[in-house]
Amino acid sequence: MSVWRHKDLVSIQHLDADEIREVHAAARTFKDVIRREIKKVPALRGKTVVNLFVEPSTRTRISFELAAKRMSADVVAVHSETSSFRKGETLKDTVRNLEALKADFVVLRHKAAGAAQFIAERLGCSVVNAGDGAHEHPTQALLDTFTILEKRGRIEGLRVLIAGDILFSRVARSDIWALTKLGAKVVLCGPTTLLPDVFRDLGVEVSHDFDRELPRADVIYLLRVQHERQQHMMFPSIGEFVSLFGLTPERMERCKPDALIMHPGPINRGVEITSELADGPNSVILEQVTNGLAVRMAVLYLLNGGQAPETVAEGIA
Amino acid sequence: MSGPKHAQGVLRVRGGLVIDPANGAEEVRDVVAIGGRIVDGAGVAMAATDEVIDARGLVVAPGLIDVHVHLREPGRPDKEDIASGTRAAARGGFTSVVAMPNTTPPADSASAIAWMRQRAEERAAVNVFFTGCISQGQKGELMAPLASLKRAGVVAVSDDGQCVQNAELMRRAFEYAGMIGLPILDHCQDFNLSAGGAMNEGYWSTLLGLPGWPAIAEEMIISRDALLAEFTSHHVHCQHVTTAGGVRIIREAKQRGVRISGEATPHHLTLTDAAVQDFDTNFKMNPPLRTARDIEALVEGLEDGTIEILATDHAPHCSYEKEVEFEAAPFGIVGLETALGVLFQALHHHHKLPLAKILRKLTINPAKLLGLADKGHLGPGADADITLIDPGMEWVVDRSTFASKSHNTPWHGAHLKGRAVKTIVGGRVVWDLARDG
Numbered sequence: 032m033s034v035w036r037h038k039d040l041v042s043i044q045h046l047d048a049d050e051i052r053e054v055h056a057a058a059r060t061f062k063d064v065i066r067r068e069i070k071k072v073p074a075l076r077g078k079t080v081v082n083l084f085v086e087p088s089t090r091t092r093i094s095f096e097l098a099a100k101r102m103s104a105d106v107v108a109v110h111s112e113t114s115s116f117r118k119g120e121t122l123k124d125t126v127r128n129l130e131a132l133k134a135d136f137v138v139l140r141h142k143a144a145g146a147a148q149f150i151a152e153r154l155g156c157s158v159v160n161a162g163d164g165a166h167e168h169p170t171q172a173l174l175d176t177f178t179i180l181e182k183r184g185r186i187e188g189l190r191v192l193i194a195g196d197i198l199f200s201r202v203a204r205s206d207i208w209a210l211t212k213l214g215a216k217v218v219l220c221g222p223t224t225l226l227p228d229v230f231r232d233l234g235v236e237v238s239h240d241f242d243r244e245l246p247r248a249d250v251i252y253l254l255r256v257q258h259e260r261q262q263h264m265m266f267p268s269i270g271e272f273v274s275l276f277g278l279t280p281e282r283m284e285r286c287k288p289d290a291l292i293m294h295p296g297p298i299n300r301g302v303e304i305t306s307e308l309a310d311g312p313n314s315v316i317l318e319q320v321t322n323g324l325a326v327r328m329a330v331l332y333l334l335n336g337g338q339a340p341e342t343v344a345e346g347i348a
Numbered sequence: 349m350s351g352p353k354h355a356q357g358v359l360r361v362r363g364g365l366v367i368d369p370a371n372g373a374e375e376v377r378d379v380v381a382i383g384g385r386i387v388d389g390a391g392v393a394m395a396a397t398d399e400v401i402d403a404r405g406l407v408v409a410p411g412l413i414d415v416h417v418h419l420r421e422p423g424r425p426d427k428e429d430i431a432s433g434t435r436a437a438a439r440g441g442f443t444s445v446v447a448m449p450n451t452t453p454p455a456d457s458a459s460a461i462a463w464m465r466q467r468a469e470e471r472a473a474v475n476v477f478f479t480g481c482i483s484q485g486q487k488g489e490l491m492a493p494l495a496s497l498k499r500a501g502v503v504a505v506s507d508d509g510q511c512v513q514n515a516e517l518m519r520r521a522f523e524y525a526g527m528i529g530l531p532i533l534d535h536c537q538d539f540n541l542s543a544g545g546a547m548n549e550g551y552w553s554t555l556l557g558l559p560g561w562p563a564i565a566e567e568m569i570i571s572r573d574a575l576l577a578e579f580t581s582h583h584v585h586c587q588h589v590t591t592a593g594g595v596r597i598i599r600e601a602k603q604r605g606v607r608i609s610g611e612a613t614p615h616h617l618t619l620t621d622a623a624v625q626d627f628d629t630n631f632k633m634n635p636p637l638r639t640a641r642d643i644e645a646l647v648e649g650l651e652d653g654t655i656e657i658l659a660t661d662h663a664p665h666c667s668y669e670k671e672v673e674f675e676a677a678p679f680g681i682v683g684l685e686t687a688l689g690v691l692f693q694a695l696h697h698h699h700k701l702p703l704a705k706i707l708r709k710l711t712i713n714p715a716k717l718l719g720l721a722d723k724g725h726l727g728p729g730a731d732a733d734i735t736l737i738d739p740g741m742e743w744v745v746d747r748s749t750f751a752s753k754s755h756n757t758p759w760h761g762a763h764l765k766g767r768a769v770k771t772i773v774g775g776r777v778v779w780d781l782a783r784d785g
Contacts, residue, residue, distance in 0.1 A: 044555070123671055143673035144557040145627030164675070165557030201557055229554045 035333040039151040039158040042167045043208035051209055055177050057329035058322065060340040065101060065324055074332055074343045075104035078135040082108045083125070084161070086142045090296055090320065091161050091170075095138045098327035104136070126150045136331060139163070144201075157334040159327075165199050171295050172205035174326040176213055178319050179250055182291055187214030192244050194220040194276055195254035195303050197230065198265075202295045203254060207233050220244050221276060224265040241276050246285050252293045253278055253303040269302055278304045283313070291315050349444075349720075350468035350501075351434070351475035354384025354732070355775035357398035361734060364403025368410060369708035370715075370725035379408055381732030384775035388728045401777070403736055406769060409707050410726050411443025411474075411733025413714040414684065415533070416508075416587055416611065416659035419445070419476070421467060423452025428664040428753050430464070433684070434473040435751035436662070438779035440684040441768025443733035444475040444723055445662075446714075448508040449486070456481035456492040458500035465501055474773050475733070477503045477718065479533065482521050486510040491521055498530050503718040506533035508587060509634070511569055513539055519576055526582030531717060533585045534573050536594070537635065541565035546675045548621040548636040556624065558674060561636050563591040570594045574601035574608050583607040585717055588661050590616045590635045592645030599654040609717060611657040612646050614683060614690040619758060627674045630758045633663070634679035647699050650709065657717065658709040660687045664754030682752050685745075686759045692739055692766025703739060732775035741767045749785065 034049045043051070064072055080099040084092050092108070099106045122141070129137055136157045139147050144164030151158040162168040179186055191210050197203045197219050207230075210217050217235040219226055231237050238244050245251065256272060266272050273279075278292070292304070292314040300306040309316060332340055361379040368374075380389035380397075419433040428436075430447075437445045447464070449455035455464065461478050468476040480497035484490045486507045494505060505525060511534060512518045525532050542565035547553050549560020570586050574597055577584040589595060589610040598610045615633060620640055623631040631637060649655035663680025670677050691710075695701045715724025722731045745762045747755040771779040 121668075121672055123668075141673070143675045145674045148627055149673060163557075165559075167557070204555070204557055227554070229551055232551050233555065 033333065033338045037334070039147070040169050040330055040334060041147045041151050041158065041160045043169045043172050043205045043212070044167065046212070048212045051173065051176065051212060054173050054326060054329050054333065055180060057332055057340040058177050058325040060344050061328040061332070062322065062325035064328070064344050071101050071103060072343050073103045074337055075099065075102035075335060078104045078335065079133070080104045080106050080136040080138060080331070081129055081134040082106060082138045083129070084108070084110050084140040086140050086162070088140050088162070091140060094320070094323045095159070095161060095327050098324055098331060099136070101324070101328055102331055104331070122146060122149060123153065126153050130154055130156070136334065159330060159334065162201055165201050165204070167205045168201040169205050170323065170327055170330055171202050172209035173330065174319055174323040175206055175252070175293060176209045177326055178293065178315055178322045179291065181322070182315055183249065186210065188216070189249040190216045190218065190247055191250040191252060192218045192220055192248035193252040193254065194241060195225070196256050197221050197226045197254065199225070199257050200254050206252065207235055211235065218244055218248070222266050222272070242282065245282055246287070248290055249287065250291045250293060251278065251286065255295065255297065256299055256302050273302060277302060278308055280305060280308060283308055293319060296320070349475050349477055350465040351472045352773050352776060352778060356383060358382050358392060358396055359399050359401070359732060359775045360389070360394070360397040361401045361403045361408055361736070364406045364408035364736065366408045366726065367704050367707055368726040369704045370410070370712035371727055374704055379726055379734060381775045384732050386726055386728055386730045386732050401736070401770065405738070407703060407737040407739055409735045409737055410711040410724050410730070411771070411773065412441050412688070412710045412735050413444040413446070413724055414442045414660050414662065414687070415446040415657060415714045415717065417445045417447055417662040417684065418450065418664065418680070419447045420664060421451065421464070426666055426753070430467050430476060431471040431473070432751060432753045433662070433664070434476060436682070436684040438473045438771045438773070439751045439784070440686070441688045441735040441737060441771055442474060442684060443735060443771060443773045444477060446477045446479060446503065446718065448506060449479050449481045450509045454481050454486045455479070456484050456486070458493065458496040461497060461500035461502055473778050474771070477720070479504045479506050481505060482507045482512055482532065483517060488512045488514055488517065491517065491524065494521070494525055494530055495528050498528055502530070503720070504531040504533050506535065506587065508533065508535045511535045511537045511539070515572060515576070518572070519580065522576050522580040522582045522584070526580055531583055531585060533587050534569070535587045536566050536569035536573060538565045538568045541568060545636070546632065547624050548638050550621060550639060552621045552624055556627070558624070561634070563593055563638065563642070566591050566635055567593040567597060570597045574598065574606055577601070577608050578604065578606045581607065583609070585609045585611065585657070587611050588613050588616060588635060588659070589646070589649070589655060590638050590642060592642050595645045595649040595654055599649065599652070602654065609657065610649065610655045611659045612650065612655045613659060613661050614687045615681060615758065617643060617646055618690055618694045623758065624674070629670045629672070629674055629677035630681060630756055632674060632677050632679055633661070633681055647695070650695065650705070651701065656709060656713045658691060658706070659714070660684055664752055665756050667755060670756050681756050681758055682750070682754050685750050685752060686757060686764065688737065688768050689743065689745070689764030689766050690759065693764050696739065697765050732772060734772040735768050736770035736772070737766065738769050739766045741765070741769070743767050
């Protein structure tokens with residue numbers, strides 16, 4: 032029996048552990064599907080998914096698009112470059128138009144925190160947050176925890192180090208919620224300017240000493256340094272950032288041999304992580320991408336009211 | 349001052365509990381006015397009265413003065429204008445409002461002020477006092493013609509919303525305004541420290557991923573202004589103080605004898621940044637809602653006199669402007685029609701502040717700040733601006749009943765206790781709850 036009760040997926044903050052586990056369980060089924068020769072199930076046949084990406088994104092957009100297609104939905108993509116946002120249409124008007132077009136799902140990527148909730152409150156159809164400003168990126172956290180679970184068999188009790196630009200990261204926020212709800216010990220690490228102490232109030236540890244934290248970490252989660260968002264006041268230079276918080280082979284030698292290296296992408300090779308480590312044996316970065324597809328299929332499936340995904344998966348050959 | 353003409357004849361407000369903080373009075377008696385001015389009632393025979401208002405069971409206060417409103421005229425009549433804004437004031441029990449100069453175009457010239465005063469003479473439901481800009485066009489670069497503005501009738505200057513960042517310009521404005529006796533009101537905000545900020549920087553901004561507008565950005569400018577006030581010996585009034593640190597800085601400066609005063613708003617005294625958690629833009633204002641600790645400090649500041657004035661920062665915006673992504677929404681809420689209920693409920697019924705203490709900050713203190721000798725009290729010779737209040741009346745806010753053109757309130761549906769029931773300006777009833785609703 033499904034525990035999923037939400038019309039939308041706007042945040043991890045408002046999910047409980049059982050709901051997260053249900054997404055994981057469904058994602059396991061869909062991961063089997065996407066490994067087959069015919070990677071498609073009819074679960075969303077006749078449904079329309081609108082991918083509304085008001086902020087540039089490649090991988091998340093493609094991942095959602097592919098997930099919807101694997102579920103047999105019709106997919107419409109709206110990008111900021113081509114949409115009427117450029118002509119000054121408000122988000123509310125865009126939403127009303129989508130409503131009028133009878134979309135079943137809207138997947139929204141937007142630069143403003145709260146944008147997904149804004150449209151979810153105003154739309155009858157299901158809204159999936161594909162990243163809203165620095166607020167949340169729930170499917171990323173679901174695929175991250177799915178990946179850790181797959182690789183390590185458990186999440187509870189693991190020490191997960193999230194490092195880099197925490198302040199501007201929606202990934203960090205969603206991962207903090209997901210990991211702590213599932214019982215992991217979360218340690219944040221970054222410069223004081225990008226990691227204010229107030230993060231402790233979210234139930235995590237805050238550290239500014241990368242070298243001290245690395246050897247104890249079961250998972251090393253590196254965040255992209257968001258060049259475009261730094262206003263040249265948060266740290267003096269990329270070089271100095273790398274010297275303090277970049278994952279290098281020398282640092283990796285002092286880590287647990289089985290420590291997982293994760294990254295939400297896109298990677299700045301040579302900044303938060305060296306190129307060889309990103310491609311090395313501890314890295315599960317590409318696995319995250321594959322799992323992202325399965326998790327997004329699971330999310331669309333559950334939002335559609337789907338139950339017992341294994342029956343859907345078996346029903347097609 | 350611009351507004352309705354004084355009434356003719358004799359008005360008697362009968363049998364109410366008169367609270368006149370300026371004169372230390374709190375007693376049941378009649379208030380009598382002749383030709384729109386308060387007189388000593390003892391010498392006026394009952395038979396000679398033209399109009400009697402029964403105030404038994406009500407508080408009779410000097411007409412409330414709101415030193416911080418945005419009437420949006422000229423420039424944005426879709427949000428508010430002098431007529432609608434002053435009707436909202438009357439409905440909230442305010443007999444005088446002080447209009448901020450950030451109109452479109454900004455009120456930085458004598459001709460702009462003359463035009464506005466003319467409009468208010470024709471259309472205002474209550475008295476309107478105008479302010480001028482500190483800097484030309486509120487650009488923070490060149491000093492506005494302060495003496496011309498004063499001659500045109502402004503009661504103070506402010507670059508509200510566009511705090512002057514250049515300390516040299518502010519120093520010169522203090523010196524020059526001091527020479528001509530023109531009060532300076534400052535919206536205290538360091539724009540570098542608050543750049544991009546949409547809400548208070550703290551737990552909730554961190555959780556929501558919204559850019560923070562930190563307390564230090566306000567306190568930095570309050571500190572600067574305190575130092576400039578000390579240096580130039582001129583008075584500065586800090587508008588909408590919201591942080592514990594801001595209260596402390598003002599308190600300490602006052603103890604040193606610096607001429608500084610502070611103002612607090614109903615929303616900063618009652619709501620915290622936790623209210624932003626659903627991204628409701630009716631909780632977005634500038635400065636932003638702070639924390640429970642800040643509210644505690646503001647209430648202490650009210651109690652010990654550090655914060656001398658209560659004002660609304662009535663900031664009307666159209667619903668289509670507010671119904672957007674949180675970061676994109678304009679700052680501000682309307683406040684005139686809810687202020688009294690919010691303040692009485694929070695400060696009197698909850699924090700147990702005496703009514704006289706609250707009313708002082710809405711009447712005589714604002715009048716003194718702006719040098720309005722005939723306002724803010726009920727002594728003989730004062731203008732017959734009187735607000736009748738039922739401090740125990742329980743009511744529910746319904747924004748569809750607002751006289752304001754804008755409905756951007758965080759209190760829609762709120763249960764409040766305390767309400768103005770009659771508003772009298774110059775001896776004339778301009779609003780009556782029973783009559784006008």
